[in-house]
Amino acid sequence: MTSTRDLVRDERDQFAFHDDIVYLKETKRGLTRDTVEEISRFKNEPEWMLEFRLRAYDHFLKRKMPSWGGRLDDIDFDKIVYYRKPSEREEKSWDDVPEQIKATFEKLGIPEAERKFLAGVGAQYDSEVVYHSVREELTKIGVVFMGTDQALKEYPEIFRQHFGTVVPPEDNKFAALNSAVWSGGSFVYVPKGVEVPLPLQAYFRINGENTGQFERTLIVVDEGAKVHYIEGCTAPIYATDSLHAAVVEVVALPGSKVRYTTIQNWSNDVYNLVTKRAHAHARSTVEWVDANTGSRLTMKYPAIYLRGEGATAEVISVAVAGKGQHQDTGAKAVHLAPNTTSRIVSKSVSKDGGRATYRGQLKVAPGATGVTASVRCDALMLDDQSRSDTYPYIDIQEDDTTMTHEATVGKVSAEQVFYLMARGLTENEATNLIVQGFLEVFTKELPMEYAIEFNRLVKLEMEGSLG
Amino acid sequence: MTEVADPSSRPRPARAPRRSPTELAVTFLDRPFVEALVAERGEPGWLRDDRLAALTAFESLEVESNRLYTPYLDLRAARIEDAAPYTAVAVTPTGTGDLPAGVAALVEIREDGVAAVALDEAARAAGVRVLPLAALVRTDEVFARSLLDGGSILPADEKLAQLSRAAWSQGIVVHIPANVRVERPIVLRWAVGAARTLVGRTFIVLDDGAQASVVEELVQSDEVVAGAYGLLSATTEIRLGANARLAMASLQELGPDHVAFQQRLARIGEGADLRWALAQLGARLVRSRVDNVLAGDRSTVEQVEIVFGIGDQLHDLTSYTRHQGRDTTGQLLAKGVLMDNARSYMKGLISIEKTAIGTDSYLGEFGMNLSKHSRAVAIPSLEIDQPDCRRAMHSSSVGPIDESQLFYLESRGIAPDEARKFIVLGFLEPVVARVPLEDAQDRLREALEAKWAAGIGIGTIGGGSAAA
Numbered sequence: 001m002t003s004t005r006d007l008v009r010d011e012r013d014q015f016a017f018h019d020d021i022v023y024l025k026e027t028k029r030g031l032t033r034d035t036v037e038e039i040s041r042f043k044n045e046p047e048w049m050l051e052f053r054l055r056a057y058d059h060f061l062k063r064k065m066p067s068w069g070g071r072l073d074d075i076d077f078d079k080i081v082y083y084r085k086p087s088e089r090e091e092k093s094w095d096d097v098p099e100q101i102k103a104t105f106e107k108l109g110i111p112e113a114e115r116k117f118l119a120g121v122g123a124q125y126d127s128e129v130v131y132h133s134v135r136e137e138l139t140k141i142g143v144v145f146m147g148t149d150q151a152l153k154e155y156p157e158i159f160r161q162h163f164g165t166v167v168p169p170e171d172n173k174f175a176a177l178n179s180a181v182w183s184g185g186s187f188v189y190v191p192k193g194v195e196v197p198l199p200l201q202a203y204f205r206i207n208g209e210n211t212g213q214f215e216r217t218l219i220v221v222d223e224g225a226k227v228h229y230i231e232g233c234t235a236p237i238y239a240t241d242s243l244h245a246a247v248v249e250v251v252a253l254p255g256s257k258v259r260y261t262t263i264q265n266w267s268n269d270v271y272n273l274v275t276k277r278a279h280a281h282a283r284s285t286v287e288w289v290d291a292n293t294g295s296r297l298t299m300k301y302p303a304i305y306l307r308g309e310g311a312t313a314e315v316i317s318v319a320v321a322g323k324g325q326h327q328d329t330g331a332k333a334v335h336l337a338p339n340t341t342s343r344i345v346s347k348s349v350s351k352d353g354g355r356a357t358y359r360g361q362l363k364v365a366p367g368a369t370g371v372t373a374s375v376r377c378d379a380l381m382l383d384d385q386s387r388s389d390t391y392p393y394i395d396i397q398e399d400d401t402t403m404t405h406e407a408t409v410g411k412v413s414a415e416q417v418f419y420l421m422a423r424g425l426t427e428n429e430a431t432n433l434i435v436q437g438f439l440e441v442f443t444k445e446l447p448m449e450y451a452i453e454f455n456r457l458v459k460l461e462m463e464g465s466l467g
Numbered sequence: 468m469t470e471v472a473d474p475s476s477r478p479r480p481a482r483a484p485r486r487s488p489t490e491l492a493v494t495f496l497d498r499p500f501v502e503a504l505v506a507e508r509g510e511p512g513w514l515r516d517d518r519l520a521a522l523t524a525f526e527s528l529e530v531e532s533n534r535l536y537t538p539y540l541d542l543r544a545a546r547i548e549d550a551a552p553y554t555a556v557a558v559t560p561t562g563t564g565d566l567p568a569g570v571a572a573l574v575e576i577r578e579d580g581v582a583a584v585a586l587d588e589a590a591r592a593a594g595v596r597v598l599p600l601a602a603l604v605r606t607d608e609v610f611a612r613s614l615l616d617g618g619s620i621l622p623a624d625e626k627l628a629q630l631s632r633a634a635w636s637q638g639i640v641v642h643i644p645a646n647v648r649v650e651r652p653i654v655l656r657w658a659v660g661a662a663r664t665l666v667g668r669t670f671i672v673l674d675d676g677a678q679a680s681v682v683e684e685l686v687q688s689d690e691v692v693a694g695a696y697g698l699l700s701a702t703t704e705i706r707l708g709a710n711a712r713l714a715m716a717s718l719q720e721l722g723p724d725h726v727a728f729q730q731r732l733a734r735i736g737e738g739a740d741l742r743w744a745l746a747q748l749g750a751r752l753v754r755s756r757v758d759n760v761l762a763g764d765r766s767t768v769e770q771v772e773i774v775f776g777i778g779d780q781l782h783d784l785t786s787y788t789r790h791q792g793r794d795t796t797g798q799l800l801a802k803g804v805l806m807d808n809a810r811s812y813m814k815g816l817i818s819i820e821k822t823a824i825g826t827d828s829y830l831g832e833f834g835m836n837l838s839k840h841s842r843a844v845a846i847p848s849l850e851i852d853q854p855d856c857r858r859a860m861h862s863s864s865v866g867p868i869d870e871s872q873l874f875y876l877e878s879r880g881i882a883p884d885e886a887r888k889f890i891v892l893g894f895l896e897p898v899v900a901r902v903p904l905e906d907a908q909d910r911l912r913e914a915l916e917a918k919w920a921a922g923i924g925i926g927t928i929g930g931g932s933a934a935a
Contacts, residue, residue, distance in 0.1 A: 068534045366840070381854030384821065390849040391535055396865040399836040405845070406862040411854040 056169035056179030151187030166249035185215030250278035265294035282308030303332035306340035321354030330360035351382035521633035528626035600638025643677035658688035662695035673711035687722035707739035714903030737763030744902035761795035776809025790823035805841035
């Protein structure tokens with residue numbers, strides 16, 4: 001079975017590449033008021049956006065670092081480059097993308113993925129969307145899928161109406177930071193009654209040592225519309241730390257349905273501190289399907305505020321914490337309206353001294369009658385150097401809420417491994433199979449190609465403990 | 468600005484100044500108070516030093532040391548600015564020393580003195596000691612010092628535990644020597660007057676192989692006076708030697724305007740077994756913390772908690788279960804029923820340390836909200852460093868009365884109010900049934916029925932059928 005492992009190792013190398021890019025525009029290291037103004041000037045933004053950025057910057061300075069969650073001591077805000085532009089203009093078609101960047105994406109398999117089933121691509125290389133294509137039929141039915149910067153210029157009204165309403169800059173320190181220096185990300189607008197037949201996809205990558213990446217995604221799904229958005233990330237491996245502080249806002253208008261799928265596989269030196277939140281209006285459905293296998297520290301709790309009667313929320317969260325990693329992830333469901341439903345499922349695997357933490361909140365506000373909610377957290381620990389924590393917050397302020405919560409922690413049982421080995425599998429293969437089975441609740445929600453990719457990622461993550 | 472008299476406006480009622488939920492309005496505890504206490508009681512130097520160390524810790528600590536739980540802390544109802552414990556208390560019991568039937572020992576403490584101390588002759592002959600803490604300091608300073616000095620086993624990060632350690636004026640010691648079995652329960656009664664303050668400590672020490680059962684009663688000693696905020700700040704420290712077994716039931720029925728700070732810690736030795744049942748019925752605000760330290764191999768703890776909140780009651784309960792030894796077992800179950808504006812915060816944390824191979828740990832927190840304005844918070848957490856466990860799980864649920872159960876009972880001719888009572892008491896019954904002492908079970912059932920009646924009397928209960 002050595003050959004299989006070598007193959008796996010090769011795959012890992014394939015993802016750990018770093019191209020030499022000439023950065024055409026970038027700000028000086030560190031964050032000052034000037035940096036913020038400079039970014040806004042570079043982008044030739046309207047006055048209100050500059051004001052928004054400065055308001056966020058002021059709050060960022062005032063706001064203390066979170067005292068809970070993971071270790072953030074090593075983040076040095078003065079060493080980070082807050083804005084860096086890889087190419088001068090946005091590309092409309094694949095042919096126009098600079099060769100070097102294209103080569104990087106080739107390795108990630110974007111063109112094939114697109115041919116197969118993707119509706120569009122917004123690939124982020126460092127801090128700007130460089131490539132963007134929207135299939136003709138999507139344009140015809142009025143779906144907007146473009147870089148966030150471009151959307152600010154082309155769809156100023158709908159942009160301004162929703163931007164910053166779901167995650168205000170004052171929400172937390174890293175949302176404030178993102179709001180001050182954001183660049184890139186995707187903007188999606190799905191008009192009334194339109195169902196997007198294929199998933200929309202964006203690949204994100206970090207490149208450049210100490211490059212902060214602060215993309216900002218805004219998804220507005222109009223009444224009765226339906227969309228599935230997928231993001232996946234890989235990143236080159238560097239010795240020093242990178243910071244990724246994204247903000248994702250989703251507005252699900254009445255009767256709409258949104259699914260947002262993430263496969264996060266940053267390299268193990270990245271701080272991934274992301275604020276993801278959705279507003280679910282009446283009878284809408286919002287689903288976060290969120291997997292975290294990479295990064296040094298991830299602090300991410302996809303949230304759904306159920307604001308309209310009959311709204312539904314679902315979060316499926318999966319985390320794999322390996323050596324030197326801390327996955328502090330979870331979910332948040334805030335019921336603000338009657339007859340709303342939420343379901344949270346969390347699965348975590350920790351190994352080789354990794355730490356997996358589930359941190360979640362379920363809140364039923366006064367007035368939200370007839371709520372049904374469930375939370376289920378399972379953790380699997382593969383060795384006794386690892387650690388698993390569960391911190392569920394359940395706050396019910398209505399008398400007719402039905403809420404259940406369950407959590408278990410366990411290890412891979414010797415009997416299961418023995419059984420599989422008796423069927424001819426090696427111990428490594430048996431363990432791998434058990435872990436994949438444990439995570440299946442997540443994988444089965446993915447389109448097939450992604451399920452395969454995710455299983456491959458898990459296998460890569462498992463390699464350390466299996467080798 | 469000219470003031471314009473508006474005949475239609477009525478003077479606003481005087482409102483208490485706005486306070487932060489984390490502000491602890493304890494004003495009596497300072498160095499002069501501690502010095503006065505020591506001087507009045509003629510305490511030895513080490514004890515004075517211990518109190519002063521506690522005072523320093525008290526002054527530097529936050530009320531909630533665990534960042535997980537800081538969002539759920541609300542001390543605004545603790546109107547204890549005027550609280551001032553007695554520095555001089557009577558140490559000689561005023562009671563005759565008669566023992567109620569079926570009881571092995573009785574101690575009754577009031578804020579101003581020891582009301583009764585009585586111990587069964589056979590138990591005394593076996594070497595059992597049940598006496599006020601001050602008496603132990605006088606008669607067996609070595610043992611007293613082993614219990615008290617250095618803060619004993621109290622959590623060093625707990626401000627309210629340090630409050631009791633610095634300011635205690637009353638205390639009870641129960642000491643069961645090795646291999647002695649006390650069959651009948653030992654009754655410990657703490658009685659606090661309206662608007663009075665009592666700061667006390669309880670030590671229960673079971674040497675190797677000893678067995679005992681303890682019933683603790685926390686009551687208001689006199690007439691209820693509306694708006695008279697009293698304070699009980701108390702610690703209970705339990706040490707179980709190898710293979711010792713202790714069953715304990717505590718029934719808290721303080722007055723409606725009492726504030727209770729309760730810190731309980733149990734250190735459980737090899738093969739030892741602790742079962743405790745804690746019922747929270749009374750008081751305006753309870754802030755309670757229980758630490759179970761499963762230090763010895765094969766040690767076990769079973770803890771059940773019952774909360775029944777009505778009116779504006781807030782029960783803020785935290786439990787920590789720390790598994791350290793091999794093959795230890797923790798079983799924690801909390802159930803709460805909430806009416807009117809009552810709130811209950813049930814916070815729990817199981818930690819399985821690296822050494823705790825073969826742990827079996829369960830934490831369950833269940834709430835029943837019976838009114839529009841009640842609020843149940845459950846935070847059942849896990850921190851696990853050792854995956855080689857038999858079981859580590861928690862579960863919780865919050866829900867209303869099950870309408871189908873209600874319908875079933877009503878279809879059998881039971882009146883709606885009666886049916887609701889059955890269902891609510893039935894929800895709590897599995898916990899009541901686990902109270903380790905039968906007498907205490909019966910007393911708790913009566914108290915719960917009375918509480919239900921009081922709850923019905925105070926407000927309306929949510930759901931249509933209550934109006935019937």
